[in-house]
Amino acid sequence: MNYKEVTWKNKRQIGRMITMVENAVEGHEEVFEALYEKTGSAYVIGITGPPGAGKSSLTDILARSFISRDKNVGIIAIDPTSPFTGGSILGDRIRMNELSTDPRVFIRSMGSRGQLGGLSAATSSAVQILDAVGADIIIIETVGVGQSEVEIVKHADSILMVMVPGLGDDIQAMKAGIMEIGDIFVINKSDLPGANKTKIEVEAMLSFMPKKSWRPPVLLASATKEEGIEEVVDALESHRAFQEEDGLLFERRKRNLNELLFEILQDKLFRQVKKLEDYPLVLEELTEKTIDPYAAANQLFEKI
């Protein structure tokens, strides 16, 4: 396949290219070589938040909204956790598959197995492939919210943090260290009791955070009732315009590329170490305590 000539219509080829990169099959580096210069025009939205917040429904309705504006939409659904994540996710995927019959949409699920440089690098690679072949908008949607999800959505240009009314103190606490990555906050299921209270709480929490030039808005919405969605799209466009005007988008993408670079480097190193003849021996010595961890690492590093 001539990678340079794959377009948005060639869904099967797009899928194959992503699989190649994801599994680091022979030739995957050529996919990048061919496509990388064509990247940069898609806008990447990360959607994260706790399970049950309605991230899939919001992804769904946002995708429809972009489609109605004649945009090509790529959706990457991420589940970094183990196989038994339960039925609701599967249900979401099936529901979203209705979207996938639309020629302007490409949907891809990504799990946690054996990716090149980890899930974060694999996601980033998938984003770049979609970007190169003609996506206008790419949505990365996570299943839960945690450190690994944070690593992944960090590659996005705008991050939507989806929350629900009545999150207990526990979940609020869990979000420390996660809250600050949100560019736009959406209190979904705004018809539930306590929506306004949660909005106020989130705003209060944000006011304690280090001030950035962009002030994250906190919006009420209901994805299933299709309420407040235009406001979310408007906020995304404001954030995009804000970043483009101040050169922030360029800086953000540069930072993300730097991260990707190190993820690929790490992967390279690990693969080479595991192939070393000395590796099992050194590990044995380490376990027997005849060599310490730093000396062991030095020894293996020297061999490469």
Place this chain on the structure above:
Amino acid sequence: MNYKEVTWKNKRQIGRMITMVENAVEGHEEVFEALYEKTGSAYVIGITGPPGAGKSSLTDILARSFISRDKNVGIIAIDPTSPFTGGSILGDRIRMNELSTDPRVFIRSMGSRGQLGGLSAATSSAVQILDAVGADIIIIETVGVGQSEVEIVKHADSILMVMVPGLGDDIQAMKAGIMEIGDIFVINKSDLPGANKTKIEVEAMLSFMPKKSWRPPVLLASATKEEGIEEVVDALESHRAFQEEDGLLFERRKRNLNELLFEILQDKLFRQVKKLEDYPLVLEELTEKTIDPYAAANQLFEKI
């Protein structure tokens, strides 16, 4: 300081050695060189679970229980999230500081800044230092539960998963991918309504998981009311005996050392790449799209 001669009584020296390794200061590799052969006798317990589950109280009472059996107890409290994690944690730390006046106890908090090979490697290093200088029991306690916490407590010999009655579906779902690391489950705050129901739910969840030779018990306890604690200690001892008998402990530690080895290797690579003269240039080219991420990684890797 002569590292080999530091003993459990020299709290200040222990603290300094951990700081050296944590910040990778000049000479930190010598700490390991001197101490590594003395490691292996401490038993390492990881305590994790959602915020608010009472992990600190449980750590506290377990530590007291081990002290009463004349054990030296090292406690490493981990907070991988950002500075604003809220007041309750600080409160816990202050409360735990009462414990720290006991000569048989050494307490250390670890945050997320700039550690050698990341927080996971830094924790593992701290564990080994405590082990070498005379800890009998080392407790690693996390603030929350997520991917990064999982990475950290994985270095333990036994993992206690602490939960509370009435966790909503949301939190249950969040725990997929996390549940399977637990060796012993403790439903803390067992006096709250729904404790038995949560116990049954956890047991049901466990029954869906791939069967392992060790069947994780699910225990009811109340750390603050000091109920069910002996059962937790007994379960820990059973798990230890089980692993020691079947050689599983050796295998587990070997696996953990392998992880540590790769964390140190990664750190080494990253430090060297960042020092390369070409690194800013390659990053610039990457951002300008005159080179693709894989080619950029190859180029930097060659230079090392």
